[in-house]
Amino acid sequence: MKRIITLVVNGEQREVAVEPDLTLLEVLREDLGLTGTKKACNQGECGACTVLLDGKPVSSCLVLAVRAHGKAVVTVEGLAENGRLHPLQEAFVTYGAVQCGFCTPGVLLVAKALLDTNPHPTAQEIEQAIAGNICRCTGYVKIIEAITAVAQNQNI
């Protein structure tokens, strides 16, 4: 039986009718058209489907949509403001931290959550924060450089 759930997606209140067996990932991609959130392993191992749920990064493939009712969701589409990329996105472009790009939305959101709670993380804290996001192009060094640059407020 479908239920009506209310989500605040990227600051905008959305109502969706969902079956209980749908994951938040499926609702975001298929009902709300937000395909920036990627579906990859679908088992919570790769981090490509990361979204921020009430500010915390989670694998949206392992969240039942009905459980996200009343919560705030931030996807990669919610990072840019007024047509300007988020500083993290700018840094990823500048530092070449994007290769195939499939892991990028997840890594960006994890990095945002990290910097929101810990504006000046150490290199180790950055590595630990992105530990759940697998980049198969193995571009981790540049990803860490980009996040570090934003944390240090460098001119991007």
Place this chain on the structure above:
Amino acid sequence: MRLPKFQYLEPATLAETIPLLMEHQGRSKVIAGGTDLLVALKQRLHTPAYLISLSNLAALKGIREEDGMVTIGPLTTLEGVSAAPLIREKLPGLAQAAWEVGSPLLRPMATIGGNLCLDNRCRFYNQSLFWRSARQPCCKAGGKVCHVTNKENACFSTYSGDVAPVLIALQAEIKLVGSQGERILPLEQFYTGDGRRPNLIGGGEAELLTEIRIPLSSHTGCMYKKYRLRDSIDFPVVGVAVALRLDQPQGICREAKIVITGVGSRPVEATQAGEKLTGREMRPEFILAASETAAAEIHPVRTDQVGPSFKRHLVRVMVAEIIRELGGVDR
């Protein structure tokens, strides 16, 4: 792969939950954080008609200290356990173990109770329906033969939770609540050793884990170490928890509890190794003897990519390392 169809029930209180568990016994699953269960559902390891959600049971969340006992609600997330100042200060081994589970994306959802109730795993079982359809169902999936050992009616799937070994080493107790009332038992008695039904409530019994209690006075040091194939996210190949009680720093060991995960169908206590250490000083030769004993008294089978002999080697190295660190002994 998508989730199978199910009806989603959200009882508001514990009193509402127990009758639901009874009513739908055998065709329902309880969902706490869901990080392990939803994967199993996607793989069609279970196709329950009902999913009973615990997310509204606020009384089962939280950590508190009273009467020399730390009480943890089973719905406390692993992130919550590993970050709680009380746990970090008084039970650092537990904070470490909770932090070692999965990845940072799973720990805000996964709960400590769910981790204790983790189903056993095996390379022939935890696979997609398509993968499994290439051969007869294994013993754990309702078939006759265990594909690891070729034995009939015996399942050797491996318990690989990270938190239980630490809690058993710390002599934790749990509270189970069911229609017959509540019972309190040592956590080690929660595990059956039967791979098909690894704990007392995993087979769909109408009982719920409602409390975890850890006595604070039983040890002077406790540590957990985990070896896994991918350091950022994985189940343990081997995880070792040791709780020691010493009469003074670097002094004589009064009690040693060594509990190992990833090497059997339940968290395995290396009792002989613990006895070998008891009454001894923290000296390298005694530590070595205990670690050799621990490696000899486990019986791992090849349920993941790592063979038994390497698991024994890991246990030997890890047990010695932890005891040295806890005992303040140099290499």
